[in-house]
Amino acid sequence: MSGRAPDATPGLDRYWTQVYDRLRDRARRLLARERPGATLQPTALVHDAWLRALRPHRGGWQGPTHVLAVGVQAMRRLLIDRGRHHHRQKRGGDAVAVSLTAVDLAAPAGLPAADRLALARALETLQSLDPRQAEVVRLRAAGFTVPEVARALGVSTRTVEDDWRHGCAWLRRELVSLG
Known part of the structure; x- marks a missing residue:
């Protein structure tokens, strides 16, 4: 290409x-x-x-x-x-049980396959609850900076920071309940 x-x-x-x-x-x-x-x-x-x-x-x-x-x-x-x-x-x-200590939301690709699948399922659930928050988490986890995410989504950096913080906290709770 x-x-x-x-x-x-x-x-x-x-x-x-x-x-x-x-x-x-x-x-x-x-x-x-x-x-x-x-x-x-x-x-x-x-x-x-x-x-x-x-x-x-x-x-x-x-x-x-x-x-x-x-x-x-x-x-x-x-x-x-x-x-x-x-x-x-x-x-x-x-299959490996997902433990909270194994989850590094800043680098999800580094997780074992089973943990990535659990994280993907949790992100799908978050998507149904709060689509913007889920997108912020996905983009930040993919390596985008806060300003890049803000530009991509057309929101303020403060909104991205809040969504990132709340999204990560929600995912941690969700993964603990699964693991």
Whole structure:
């Protein structure tokens, strides 16, 4: 794909070239925390995210930060799906109880697959309760700074800080009740 988005809307094409290298960097960081022996490469993860989320999105792009946020979220979903598939193949053989001490919300990709799945389920529940708070947690966990999240969501940095604090506290309570 070489940094150029084929068959894209003009806005996405322009933003894609601006964020492609940043997406590959984020993909590299996400994959570095995956289980040993994983064969997916950063470029393949970025391209899968393109096919899954960015290309079908077809407009409404608010800038390069928005494209980056959607791309990182798509990559995280792809990795979670791969973890679910791996977990299903094992039939629960390597399931690990989620403990609060194992959960590092600032680096969820570093968690074991079972913990990431529990975190993904908890985030889905948070999404149904408070969508913005869930999105703040997802973006911050993906490595976005508070100002980047604020720009991507069109809210103040104070709102992002409050949502991050409350979202993390809610997730910790939720994961303790699951574990």
